[in-house]
Amino acid sequence: MAQITKDTIIGDILDIAPQTAPIFLSIGMHCLGCPSSRGETVEEACMVHGVDVNELLAKLNANMADAQ
Template sequence: MDNIVENKITKDMIIAEIVERFPYLAEYIMDYGVHCVGCGVASFETLEEGFMGHGLTSEEIDIILEELNKIIRETEG
């Protein structure tokens, strides 16, 4: 059996798209300092751009992505 886990979200996805598909992630994204999940910027800014704009490094963003994808797997099975 294949143990490869497909990530549901990536750092190049638009924030609004992520929140639309996985609304329960909005709270977690805001916990990391990106509070614009519902503003106009979210409709064209990627998750990476949002996090970098709030001072996070690429390494920190990769860790957050792992955590967010883990939440999706635990929530949706």
């Protein structure tokens, strides 16, 4: 996965980069295993949890870069 965008599905991110789970947990997304959260886009999760999508994307993409 080259770049995580606001349209990336959270389940896809977790499948490819499980080390990002703590980032999602830090925004209050504690139900990472439930079907609805795994099917949400990053943008949808941010709307539900009141998080700035650009800030979350920056954290996720930095984490992905560090893991490579």
